[in-house]
Amino acid sequence: MTDEAYWTMSGGTTGYPNLDGRGRADVAVIGGGAAGLWTAWELARTGRRVALLEAGRVAEAAKGGGAGRGSVLQALAHSRITDVAGAEAARSYAEAQTQAVERIAQAAELLGVDCGLERRTAYLYAADEHSLPTLHEELAAAHGAGVPAVYGTGVGTGARPLFAAAGALYVDEQIQFHPYQLLTAIAQDLLRLGSAVYEHSRVVTVDVGDPCVVMTDSGASVAAEHVVVATGYPITASDAVRRALRPRRELLLAGAVPAERAPQGMYAAVGESGMSVRSAPLDGERRLVMVSGERYEAGSGGVRERFARLAAWAAANVGLGEAEYRWSAQDYETDDHLPLIGRASATPGRQCLWIATGSAGWDATAAVLAGRLITAGIRGTRPAPWTAAFAPERLDRRPRPEGAWSGPARSVVRHRIEPDERDALDAIRPGDGAVVDVGGEHCAAFRDDSGLLHMVSALCPHSGCTVGFNDAEKTWECPCHGSRFATDGALLQGPAAEPLAPARAYLAMAAAE
Incomplete structure (x- = not known):
């Protein structure tokens, strides 16, 4: 058995260049998953020059249970939306999903994929x-x-x-369809339309101005009139969006x-x-x-x-x-069960920023909606009737739903604290990991199959939450915003932009030995 997603294993590979130096585009799209690709494609079809930047490889995120399914029947979506946001929001959601299903079929035929x-x-x-x-x-x-x-x-x-x-x-x-094959065809069509696709180009900052500038971890940058953040958890968003x-x-x-x-x-x-x-x-x-x-x-x-x-x-x-x-x-979900698609902030001077996230596992149709709604917003055309239901600014206009998630705690995972710190470390079996307290520091400790112990800080560099161990995939996961790390602390998935730090207490123990 392989631990890789069937979609990406069976769909071939991509090989787009990384961003090098400084570039310019009409729109910079951050994130090469379904939402980013659909948005970039719909914009490019209107004549916009788009620069799409992906931290890894494009379409790699198209591997969820909802990926490759286009349906207006989405688990308990309509009753949940009705309960929290009202019947009108549920009607908007249903109408939008119905049209998104047909747009997927149209795109596959148009691209001949x-x-x-x-x-x-x-x-x-x-x-x-x-x-x-x-x-x-x-x-x-x-x-x-x-x-x-x-x-x-x-x-x-x-x-x-x-x-x-x-x-x-x-x-x-x-x-239903093969999501990776459709999304990689969209990426290829972006080039035909005169836009650019960059892989292994992790964006770490967005400077809002005229123009906006996105910068990668290598120091390369793209200046653009508009920036679309389609990265799951946005690297830039309002506090209300982050909480939701x-x-x-x-x-x-x-x-x-x-x-x-x-x-x-x-x-x-x-x-x-x-x-x-x-x-x-x-x-x-x-x-x-x-x-x-x-x-x-x-x-x-x-x-x-x-x-x-x-x-x-x-x-x-x-x-x-x-x-x-x-x-x-x-994937990410919101407290009112509706995606967040639209202008990230109504604050003057920050209206160049747009976001697309919160698909709750139904990324196939939510991505289509992101492409349609954000393209209409940037073009200034008449908005679709359901635009307001998905707009991020709705979070600022209404009280938070009763019982809604209140945002991340700084420490979520229970720590293994034993009288003797060495006993706590010795209790970790080969191939397993645990969060332990060593010298007052929360440490993410993993023992490899040879018995060698690897230990890094258990605090996610994004916002300081304590990670937990995934014993099947041998990774560390942040419960607050979903960042993922390898057992040696290497960054696998954002929103964190840095790896887990070395464990200071462990380094001191090693030096003492």
């Missing part, structure tokens, strides 16, 4: 009677939002149901099954499991089945056990006896 796009029925089901009230609430909210959802008692096609279900909603003619966002992670498995046994639709469960299933074409005799679920808070640990539960569920429910791929994905 073979991305395995298929029309499928999307299901939302209750696995037991206990989950039925939640499903009925979503049905009522979906109908109120104008979604043509139909209620039934089973899921699947033909006489053989795919799952045992107490009830289900479904919407026909939704789409929280990271969400989920696990995924994929493997081949005979085509006749593969699920034909896209399925998601309500309730605690939140399991999601779809398939994708492989060859004439087999299809790839992908199962996602086991969502958890970054840094909370127990990831290996979560993968085991996901594998057991996949084997029992969809016949996926042996997965060939396993991976994890991260």
Whole structure:
């Protein structure tokens, strides 16, 4: 089994240059994921010269459970939005998602890309009677939002149901596709349209002015009239935006099954499991089945056990006896369950900044909306009727929802504190890690398979939160904003711009020896 995402493993590789020196563009887009690529592409199609900058490789982030699914039926989205933001916001969301689904199909045809796009029925089901009230609430909210959802008692096609279900909603003619193949085709088209794509170009600062200037960690820069931040957690945003966002992670498995046994639709469960299933074409005799679920808070640990539960569920429910791929994905969600798309701030002098984030795992359609809404805003054309529902400035106009996430605490993970610090370190087994207190310092300690101990500071350099250990992928995760680090402290994923610092206490211990 490989620990890489199926989408990126099967979609080829990219090789765009890194930004070198100083450049200029009409718009600089930070982030080469789905939202950044769609926004850059829609802008370039209007004649804007766009410079897209990605810290790693473009489209690498297109690996979540929602990636590659375009559907107006999105788990409990409509009931949650209705409860927090109102029925009108839910209607705006549904209308926007419906149009985004069709725009994905249009783009695939326009680019002539073979991305395995298929029309499928999307299901939302209750696995037991206990989950039925939640499903009925979503049905009522979906109908109120104008979604043509139909209620039934089973899921699947033909006489053989795919799952045992107490009830289900479904919407026909939704789409699924290979997200990496579509997004890399969009990146290639950007070059044809006269724009530029840069990889391995991590932006660390944005200077607001006339023009705005974005600067990378190597000192290279791009000056632009507008800057779009599409990086998951924005590197520049208002305090209200920062408070509203929280990271969400989920696990995924994929493997081949005979085509006749593969699920034909896209399925998601309500309730605690939140399991999601779809398939994708492989060859004439087999299809790839992908199962996602086991969502958890970054840094909370127990990831290996979560993968085991996901594998057991996949084997029992969809016949996926042996997965060939396993991976994890991260996205951000807001406290009102609506994406943040639009001008980052209404403050005079900062109106060159735009953001796109908060897709809550439904990045395929949220990215399309980002492209449409931000392009309309920069062009100054008539806004879509649902623009206000997604605008980041809405957070400044309304009270925070009751029970909303209050923002990160400085220390979230429980520390292992034992009377003898050496006993605490000796308790870490090969291949495992833990946060320990050594000499009064929170340290992220990992023991490799040879028994060698590696120790760095456990404080994320972004805002000082304490990281937690991912025992399946052998990484350190920040629970506050989702930054991820290797066991030696190297930065894997922002918003942090620096690695974990060396552990001062550990260095002192080594020197004493």
